[in-house]
Amino acid sequence: MAARAFPLADILSVTTGLLLTRRTPSPGAALDEIFEYMTGEELAWWQAPRAADACTESFIAQHPFLADLKPPAATGSSLRKATLSLWLVTAELKHGTRLAVEPLAQWAPQDKAQELLDQIDLQSLPVAVPGA
Template sequence: MTDSRSFPLADVLSVTTGLMLTRRTPHPGAALDEILTFMTGETLAWWQAPRAADACTEALHAQHPFLADLLPPEGTSRTPLGKAARKAALQLWLFTAELKHGTVLEIEPLTDWVHQDQGKELLDQIELAALRVEPS
């Protein structure tokens, strides 16, 4: 059996929604790093984070199925609302989610994470980007 660990729901939702919802200050990115490192079992380079976030989101949805349906309200990511209004709407949504689901979740690490050499993965991404040809 693998060891699980508790993480704040706000931090978990930062991974699953792609929005920075963590309440950690002054380094909110540390919340994402901590979850991704725990779940993958390795310290990741910044360019590995999107692949890890995709894998972790899938696993988090499997571990806690309600997360798949727990989406921020429409209009809080790309709307003409002011920054303060978006932040207030997200905080209200997060507070409501915490009342319903609790403030922390037990998370299991990934069992199928595929380690890739950081340098090789970066070079692969650069090669893929070079292959993308923009239409003239």
């Protein structure tokens, strides 16, 4: 599959764990689109963390400067939003608003139901005792 360009803000949403995409009204669709392209499959929401880890590693391998793009720390919601916006615009001015990325070379598809069960620690769930 050929490389595809995605907005830097969307890619940084994956690598930083912060929802930086400018897509509205459904910003989560940006992540869905990246994950589907990168993995070649439509993922369930509980598969997103595994996809994010794999994609982050791939993005950094393809564009090493992403490893150094760390969002600034700021407190207060309005100050934090302004600080992140300025940081993002600065990153886009330096690196461009879009980056071409190749899909994952090695993605192990898993059964969605089994992957969800694997993530649930059944032994740590509270047990309801009738009459107690």
